[in-house]
Amino acid sequence: MINYITQSFPNFMKKLLIVILMVLPILSFAQTKPYLTAADAERITAAAEAKATAEGWNVVIAILDEGGNLLSLKRMDGVQIGSIDVAQAKAKSAVFFKRPTKVFEEAMKGEGGARIATLPNAVGVEGGLPIFKDGIIVGSIGVSGVTSAQDGIIAEAGVKGY
Amino acid sequence: MINYITQSFPNFMKKLLIVILMVLPILSFAQTKPYLTAADAERITAAAEAKATAEGWNVVIAILDEGGNLLSLKRMDGVQIGSIDVAQAKAKSAVFFKRPTKVFEEAMKGEGGARIATLPNAVGVEGGLPIFKDGIIVGSIGVSGVTSAQDGIIAEAGVKGY
Amino acid sequence: MINYITQSFPNFMKKLLIVILMVLPILSFAQTKPYLTAADAERITAAAEAKATAEGWNVVIAILDEGGNLLSLKRMDGVQIGSIDVAQAKAKSAVFFKRPTKVFEEAMKGEGGARIATLPNAVGVEGGLPIFKDGIIVGSIGVSGVTSAQDGIIAEAGVKGY
Amino acid sequence: MINYITQSFPNFMKKLLIVILMVLPILSFAQTKPYLTAADAERITAAAEAKATAEGWNVVIAILDEGGNLLSLKRMDGVQIGSIDVAQAKAKSAVFFKRPTKVFEEAMKGEGGARIATLPNAVGVEGGLPIFKDGIIVGSIGVSGVTSAQDGIIAEAGVKGY
Known part of the structure; x- marks a missing residue:
């Protein structure tokens, strides 16, 4: 040609x-813009689940895309059913505000911290992490089922698997 | 035989x-897994209502199954209609998170306790109790209508009737 | 022994x-009563996805437990995001009414069939199937992404994988 | 005195x-104005349940007050969980529009009948009946679980028990 x-x-x-x-x-x-594929979601989930299994923790793992829409969800056996919504809410908060939900948890500790509870989609409990590629947000992970600190450890293991 | x-x-x-x-x-x-029958729900409700009547307290009593779906609801005469949803919300919180709503009430007292309000379906007011059989969750009871401490006493009477 | x-x-x-x-x-x-495990959900999803992949169809696959609560969700690449909710709604309809959503689709064809649209949680589009074990409902599968007939074929492949 | x-x-x-x-x-x-008491709700429910049991039909029975708020709900064993919301929706439609849901079902049969589905809270499936006292509406009953004609028979038995 x-x-x-x-x-x-x-x-x-x-x-x-x-x-x-x-x-x-x-x-x-x-x-x-970069974006998460189904294969990415699977890899992130597998990394999170591997950590959860290694620790003997049963959780729900939700992966959202950069628009806040569900890519995948996995509920392990024996997890409280409340964690289905909580994992998704944490993930939504993380991608909607481009920050870990732990940031909101810290912000809620000071005087007047309850104001965070008035922000639509903000969740003030650790376990939600945004996922970036080359500095651009591509989605998030939300974990719920054990203590919030443990949920956070599993979420981090998931992001590392990306 | x-x-x-x-x-x-x-x-x-x-x-x-x-x-x-x-x-x-x-x-x-x-x-x-074990589950609650209609007869169980009736017996639990009757035990709760007996306690409420004995104390002269009028309440709404909601029983949910292990999936968070309504098994029965009874509203006594003269109860504020807001308690219809509150009783169900307390019961939902108890079965969704496998713990009494009083646990969330306590957690909300400390520093940053308002974070609980950002968790979907979490209710931080006493009166919701999970119901277990052989250590496995089979449903919950939610009571609303008097003070939260009194709601809690009625809920407990209900669980004992199981 | x-x-x-x-x-x-x-x-x-x-x-x-x-x-x-x-x-x-x-x-x-x-x-x-019997129930679906995380491993069951994975096997059903894998069977559905294998069929979808073989046909070159991209879909969302949702698995619910017998209480209508999400066990797992998987979105394949390139699927319209509307299908995330549709797949879950089909699955919810199937487990809530213990019948395939295709039954409602057929019922909506005759005279006055629009009445189905006034029933909470009823979905009148093929692609949702209840899952039974020994005649007892244990959950459901919901598929969305291609034509409703094709969604139905994938859902059926999923149930066969149980 | x-x-x-x-x-x-x-x-x-x-x-x-x-x-x-x-x-x-x-x-x-x-x-x-006259109103339904808890005892009325119980009597109506018992009459409906007696008919259901006699016929071997398992259903959900919901009783609402004249404001459309739940007075009582009873789910018999083995009923599809979708009927929990459907029974309440039928009862709400009946008290909100002061007419049996069967009236809407008939209205939906003609040309353009689907317009009923655009009315908030209208349900076009038999099984919801308003309850009157001295010509004044005092509440409603909603039944769901078997065919809509059978649901209607049970609802009628309930009203007769008032």
């Missing part, structure tokens, strides 16, 4: 075309 | 039958 | 033990 | 007092 182009255009036009073709991908990159 | 079996079967059949009868519960236990 | 018991216990104790072992399953059967 | 009053007031005052005492209940009746 290049040969065909080289023959059918005059020299100046050829050079211009080549410059455009080289710049194109850079321009196009400017309008794409 | 044993004698009847011992006499009417040849030796080999007897042993086979005994092996089957011994293995049966193991197989069934492996993937079955 | 039988021999070991027969030899190590006196006659009276043997008979007592046998009576206990025979009564045990009856007692437990009276108030226990 | 009457004797005490007769002795301590002069004749004219006595007569005035008696007139006031006679008019009082009429005045007060002008601003009261």
Whole structure:
């Protein structure tokens, strides 16, 4: 195809075309964003579950995409059913506010900290972590089932598996 | 019954039958769980109502199954209608998190305790109790109508009636 | 095991033990029911996904327990995000009404069929199937992402994998 | 007490007092309305359940007050859990629109009948009945679990028990 182009255009036009073709991908990159695939969600979940199993902790693991929509959820045996919603709420909070839910938990400790409870979708309990790629948010993980500190450890193991 | 079996079967059949009868519960236990019946719900409600009547307290009594679905609800005369949802919310919290709502009430007293309010379905007011059978959760009771401490006393009377 | 018991216990104790072992399953059967485990959910999902992949169809697969609570959810790449809720709604309808959502789809075709739309949690689109064990409902599968007939084929493949 | 009053007031005052005492209940009746008590709800439910048991039908029976708020709910064993919400929805429709849900079911059969589905709280499936006393609405019953015609029969038996 290049040969065909080289023959059918005059020299100046050829050079211009080549410059455009080289710049194109850079321009196009400017309008794409990285995102989590189903395989990513599976790998993150597996890493989290491996840690949970190793510790003997049973939890719910939820993975959301960058729009806050569920990619996958896995409930291990014997987990309280309240954790199904809590894991998703933690993950939603993490991706909606681009920060770990532990940040809100800390913010809620001081005077007037209950104000966080008035923010839609904010969860002030550890166990939700945003997931980044090259500094851009691509989704989140939410874990619930054991203590919030333990939920946080499992969530971290999940992110490391990404 | 044993004698009847011992006499009417040849030796080999007897042993086979005994092996089957011994293995049966193991197989069934492996993937079955206890649950509340309508009669259980009625008995628990009656015990709670008896206590409420004895104390001159009027309340709403809700019984949920282990999946958080309503088995029965009874509203006594003169109770504030807000208690209809509160009783169900307390019961839902108790079965969803496998713990009395009083545990959340206590947790909300300390520094940063308002974080509990950010957990979906968590209720931080006494009056909701999980119901267990052989250590396995089978449902819950939620009571609302008087003070939370009194609601708790009625709920406890209900569980004792199980 | 039988021999070991027969030899190590006196006659009276043997008979007592046998009576206990025979009564045990009856007692437990009276108030226990089968349920889906995390491993069951995984196997059902894998069977559904294998069919979807073989056909080149991308879908969301949701598995609920017998109480209508989420056991697992998996979203394959490229699926419309609307299918996340649709798959769960189909599964909820199937377990809530103990019937395939296709039954409601058919019922909605005749005169006055729109009445189904006024029933809470009823979904009139194929792709949701209840899951039974020994005639007792243990949960459901909900599939969404392609045509409703294709969603139904995948759901069926999932149930067969149970 | 009457004797005490007769002795301590002069004749004219006595007569005035008696007139006031006679008019009082009429005045007060002008601003009261009949309502269902907990005992009424229990009696209605018992009548409905007796019919259901006699027919071998298992259902959910919900009784609402005249404000559409739950007075009592009873789920018999083995009923699909979807019926918990459906029974309440039927009862709500019946008291909200002061008519049996069967009226909406009929209305949905003609051309454009699906418009009923766009009315908040309207349910177009038999099994919900308003309950009247002296021509004034006092509440409703909603039944779900078997066919809608059978649900309707049970609801009617309940109302007759009032």
